Amino acid sequence: MIPKDNEPARLRETSALALEWERLRETIAGRTQSPLGRARVLAMEPGRDLRTIEQQQQLAQEMGRYLAVGGDFGFGGLFDANSLLDKARITGASLEPLEIRRIAELAEHISDWKQLITEPPEGLADQWPAVTALSAPVAATNFYRLLQLVSGKIEADGSLSDEASPELARIRRAAERQHKAIEDSLRRQLRAVADAGGAQDELITVRGERFVIPVKTEFRKRVPGVVHGSSSSGQTVFVEPMETIEQNNELVRLLDEEQAEIHRILVAMTEAIGEQAGSIARGTEVLAQIETHLAVAKFARDLRCVRPTFTDGKPHRDEDGKELPALSLEAARHPLLEQRMLAERREAARTRREREEATSGIVPLTIALPGTAKQLIISGPNTGGKTVALKTVGLLALMAQAGLPVPAAAARLPIFSAVYADIGDAQSIERNLSTFSAHITNVNRIAREADNRALVLLDELGAATDPEEGAALAVAISERFLQMGAWSLITTHLTSLKIYAAKHTGVVNAAVGFDEKTLAPTYELRLGVPGASSGINIAERLGLDPAMIRAARGSVTTQSADIARFLDELHQQLTTVAAEREQIRLREQEVERERRRLEIEGRQEQRNRARELEVKLASLMKDFEFQMRDSLKAVEDKGTQQKLKGEADRRIARLKREFQESFNQTVVAHVTGADKQDKNAQPHVVNEISVGDMVMLRSMGREARVDRQVNSGTFEVSIGPMKMRVPKDDIAQVTKAAPKQNPIQAARGRGINVVARESDLVPGEINVIGRTADEARDEVERFVDQAFLAGRPSIRVVHGTGMGVLRRTLRDYLRKHPHVVSVTEPPYNEGGQGATLVELRS
Incomplete structure (x- = not known):
């Protein structure tokens, strides 16, 4: 601050x-x-x-x-x-x-x-x-040292705890033992005196910091010791027996030591604080x-405040070319008014939920001075919110420049050199000034002191005097602040000021709303139009005598009546337009919600269909693989079985890849529209194709990169991470341009979830620790196939050390796998015997 x-x-x-x-x-x-x-x-x-x-x-x-x-x-x-x-x-x-x-x-x-x-x-x-x-x-x-010295060593009553120092604890333990010894001695003597009938009460007490026993006066001489006083009746004396005098002396000495140790501790703590x-x-x-x-x-x-943006006093434009005024407040609220109304609503709420959900109900204020305008003339009926508007702008300006967020949806404010406000009844009896005189005196002072960076707030300028002269003064004062270049907001009922605002560059008219049907202010501020005072209409609705209403209307000049009628009609039209705009906005929102709903449903249907196809493909491939392996088991010759098994694994992998490529091609073509005779999917034919060229595929309508030529009629191409083989007839165009975006990524960018293949995001490592040998083999087998189809050069299998059974089983299996080039053990810092590095064929 x-x-x-x-x-x-x-x-x-x-x-x-x-x-x-x-x-x-x-x-x-x-x-x-x-x-x-x-x-x-x-x-x-x-x-x-x-x-x-x-x-x-x-x-x-x-x-x-x-x-x-x-x-x-x-x-x-x-x-x-x-x-x-x-x-x-x-x-x-x-x-x-x-x-x-x-x-x-x-x-x-x-x-x-x-x-x-x-x-x-x-x-x-x-x-x-x-x-x-x-x-x-x-x-x-x-x-640390200070807290270690002090924390937990001072009790809530200001006494030091025994933990304050070892010496203090020792002294207190000694004093406690001494106190118990004195008490035991006194109790023995008190019991003996009581048995002889010489004790008034069997009670040990303290007199002058010495422990004593009460003895009847007539038994005084039977108890040798020192008398430390008597009772008010004189029937009892308090005797310190000779036997306990030395013990009491020792206790006093211990208490003195305790006070000395306490003082030493406090001095040490104070010294630590001083450091x-x-x-x-x-x-x-x-x-x-x-x-x-x-x-x-x-x-x-x-209060749902926002951080204001400070301007240099000039309008700017954003990246989209939209003008950003130098002074604007969007949905601003007076903080004190909002807090008071919110408190009233919460107090009136009957349930806890109603209190928590209560809102202030305050109508927010939006002000924006367009272009180079620096003066705003606010007109309209009484109780419409003109003064609240002035106070809101002024108070929010003070808040912003005090480093406080402001209660608004957005705020853009210049840095003001001063904030001058002439608001309310300024009549001064002590200075013998009328309301009008006080206002003029204050305005005159503001006009002398203000500069082009000041904010001036004038309420009901030109009021409290003859209307014609007041209007002339109000226009002259407004022109003065306009020429000065000060930021000024002025409220008025005067028609002359409304006309002045319409004729002068840099001045903006604004009107506060009032619902004549309900006789209630709307507190809405409309920029660009003057407001009607509607005094006669309001008086009529409030029940003023009709004869008075007719007389009042008859006294209004034709020009004034025309102006008032025009302003009434203008505000009715604005109200109608605002209602129609709101209806259009609501309809647009409804249409947009319906469009999004249909789009989401369509995407969901596509995703579900793609998942169904993928599940069916995986099931068919699994069944085929099981059938192949069952057929192999029927072969009795082990050598032939091993040979056929290797060939079967290679054929299974090839079939998986071909099926996957076909699946990807079909799904992407459906998403991009290539299967619907999209014109972009049917470019013209070319003959010369080389490795590295970018080609357009008829079936997909997308570009792909030529990786290699399989034979005279077949090429292997890639679209991003997806590889596939295509016939030469499917290639329609060759270009050297940079490759376009992967069609699958483009489809996903439009919100379409295309499953290119199971291994699109295949990780480089699999962990099978805790699995049985059979379970681990099955998981590793699937993982190797996925990594191979994804084009990974190598993978890492984590199986742990244990007894070595899982490691041996997996490594033996991997060495015979048709997709595996080599199997090695990683360095110690990368897993050692607990992992296996597998290099895959390209």
Whole structure:
């Protein structure tokens, strides 16, 4: 936040009273926990230095991210410890135990924040650089020795625990034993006196820090010892028997030793605090700032605030050419009004769910000054929201320049040099000024002080005097601020000001809405049109005598009546157009939802069909493979069986690849439209084809790269990771251009889930640890086939060490596999005997 003592960076004027800046700060301060944090929030002031403002906005945004991931931090133990730290720096000084405990708790808070910065919550590691930079003084602290010396050694009542030092524990144990010895001795003597009838009460008590027994006065001489007083009635004296005098003396000595040890410990703790006084002071200041930004972030979260964008006072265009005004607020709300209305609705809610779902119901305000316009004239009926609009713009400008997010959907604001507001009844009895005089005096001062970077807010300009003269003054004052180049928002009922806005460049008319049927304001602000006051119509609907209404209308000049009628008709037309636009928007949304639904259903149907085909293909291939292997088992000759088995494996692999290529070709052709006689799928024929050429395939309507020529009539081509063989007749065109996007990837880019083949994303490793030999062999067999079809040069099989059975079984199998070139054991650091590297044929 901008500190109060930073005078050069502050606004020349904020109109804090008129815009309720103090109330807003109180609202935010209510979200703090410590007096330090509250004081800092109440000291916030808007500034003019863009760099400082952006830094504060960044901190608020980052703390908002912290809240979004469920973060929070306790600042209840935060306090101004400077006076105690100054005392701790004095050699030989001793702070009180509770003071030491408070400082130790403060050091713990600082250490907790240091740990949070060092080990941020998940998702925030690189998301709060400004908070990390602000916390740099905390990151350099180390309170380990101090906390080890103090933590857990001071009780809540301010006494030191026995763990404060070994010597203190020894003294207290000795004192406890001494106390028990004294008590035993006194009880024996008290029992003897009581048996003789000389004890008033069988009770051991203390007089003058000495343990004594109560003895009846007449038995005083029977108990040798020292008398330490008598009862108020004089019937009882309190005697310290001779037997316990020395014991009491020893106890007093131990108590003196205890106090001396306590003092020594407190001095040592105070000295440790003094050594860390600078770090504690800096850490406290950091935590106070963090609490301030956290309170701002909570406020921003509760009111759905956004970070404003600051402009140089000129309009700009975005990448699409859309104009971005220098001053605009989209769906802005007055924070105090929204919070009050939300609280009222929650209080009126009958159930907890209703309270949680309650909204303020406030109508948001949208303002945008197009082009180079810097002046806005707002007109319309009373209670329509004109004054609220002024206060909203003014207060949000102060918030933005104080580093606070603003309650709006979006905000673009220039950096104002000052904010001047003349709002409400400014009558001053003490200064003998009427309402009109007070307004004119204030406006005159603003006109002298304001510059082209100031924001001027004038409510009901030209009112409280003769309408004709007031209108002339209002136009002259508005022209003055327009010529000055100041940003100005002016509310009025005067027709002259509405006409002035329509005729002058750089001025925009705006109207607040009022529903004449319900006699309620709509609070909507319409830019580009003036507003009708509708005073006579409202009075008629409120039940004013019809004769008075007729007389009033008869007194209105023809020109004024025409203007009022025109404005009424204009606003009715605007209301109709707005309703029609809303209906069109809703219809467009409905059409778009239906289009998306149909598109999703179509894609889902395609995905389901592709999955069905793939499942059928896999089932057919599996059945074929089982039949082949059953046939092999029927061969009795082992040599012939082994030979046939190798040939069968090769043929099975080839058939799988051919089936897969055919499947891919069919699916992609269906997706791209090539099977529907797409003209792009039927390019003209060429004859010369070389390896490396890009060719257009008739069947798919897509480009492929020629990898090799199988024979005179067949070529092997690739489309991305997918390889297939195609006849020469399927090649329609040859080009040297760079290859286009893989058709499968293009189809997926359009949201179509095409399953090119089972091994599109085949990993380079399979783990079969824990499987039986048969299970592992089956899994590895499928994996090798998938990797081979995917074109992988090698794979890694992880089988573990164990007894070596699984390793031997798999390696023996792999060495005989038709797709395998070699089987090797990887280095120790890559698995050693627990894995096997397999090189596949190309």
